[in-house]
Amino acid sequence: MLYTTRLGRFHAVVTIFAALGILSWIVIPNQNALWRQRVSFESAGCQITDQDRQVMLSVHDNYEAVPLGTKFSPLSDDIAEAVNHNLAAERILITAVVNFGMLEYTLNWAESLRRSGYRRYLVFCIDDKLYDALSSRGLESHAVRIPQDWFHVEVSSMFETYRAANYRAITHAKSLVVERLLHANITVLFSDVDIVVLRPRMLDYLRARLHSRLGTEMFFTIENERNPANVVNSGFYIMKPTKTSLRVIAETIAIQDRMFDNITQQKAMNAALTAVTPAGSPFSSREVGLLDMYLFINGYMYFLEKKYTAQRMGIQPYIVHVNFMVGTAKKDTLKKAGLWYLDS
Secondary structure, three states, rough: HHHHHHHHHHHHHHHHHHHHHHHHHHHHHHHHHHHHHHHHOOHHHHHHOOOHHHHHHHHHEEEEEOOOOOOOOOHHHHHHHHHHEEEEEEEEHEEEEEEEHHHHHHHHHHHHHHHHOOOOEEEEEEHHHHHHHHHHOOOOEEEEEEEEEOOOOOOOOOOOOOOOOOHHHHHHHHHHHHHHHHOOOOOEEEOOOOOOEOOOOOOHHHHHHHHOOOOOOOEEEOOOOOOOOOOEEEEEEOOOOOOHHHHHHHHHHHHHHHOOOOOOHHHHHHHHHHHOOOOOOOOHHHOEOOOOOOOOOOHHHHHHOOOOOOOOOOOOOOEEOOEEEEEHHHHHHHHHHHOOOOOO
C-alpha cells in the first residue's frame, strides 16, 4: 500500500512536470517566433531567396582573378593625398561612403570617432553638397569627392530609406569605393555612418584578430546568426587587399550590376562570400571571420533585446550599429540612448 501511494505520488509529479514541459513548448516557441518575426520583418530586404541564389551563383563561374593594382589607374593626386593623410598603422583606412542625405549621421559618426580617440578617417562623398557641408564644418581633411567615372549608375544625394529604389545605388557605391582602395593596397575598415564608436583601441583589437588567425583576410559584423544564409552585415567590416578579398568585392559588384533592381549590397556580399567559403558559410572559412556580436553589436541586440544584453553581461561594445530600424527611428533611438552627440 505504501509502495502504491509513493508510486502514485511519483506519477503525479511526473505528470505535473510533463504538463509544464508541454506548456513551455507552447509558450516559449511562440515568444521565439515573435522575436524571429520581428527580426525577419525588419531585415526582410536582406534575405536571399532560392531564386536569387541561383542567379547570383551563376555569376561566380565567370570570375577571373585580377592582380592587385592592375584593374584601375592609380588614385588621383587629391584622393591619394587624402588617403595617405588618414591612414592608420599597417595601412588601415577607416572609411565611409555617404551622400548629403546622411549628413547628420556622418557628423555624429565622426564625433563618436573623435571622442573615442580616432583622428584618422576618410569620408568618400557621393555628391558635392556633402563635401561642401563637411568642409564648411572644418572636416575638409577627412573628406574627398568620389570621381564620377567610379559610379556604375547615377546615385541620389537625398536621404533614402532602406529598400527604397535609390538606396540600392548608394550601397552599390560603397563596394565600388572599397574595390578601388583594395587595389591601392589599402586595408579597408569600412563603416556605415549609422554606427557609433563607443570606446578606444578598436583598431588594436581588429589588428590582433587579423594577426591571430593565419590566413584570415577579412572580418565582418554579424547580421543574423539564426540565418546561416545571411550571416554578415555589410555595414561594418575590415578587409585586407588580398586575392580573396578582391574576389569577394568584385563579385559583390558584379551581382549588383546584374540584378540591380532587387539586390542590395548586403545580399550580394553574402552571396559572394558563399562562393569563396568551403561549406557555403563564413563560419567554415579560413579567409573570412565573424566579429564578436557583443563587441560589434547590431541595433536589435543593443536597443531591443531585453534579456541577453551586453549591458547585463558587463560587456562594453566597441561599436553599435543602429540597424533593424528605418527612417527617423535611428536618430530617435540614438537620442534616447544618449548617443546623439550633435546637440551637446
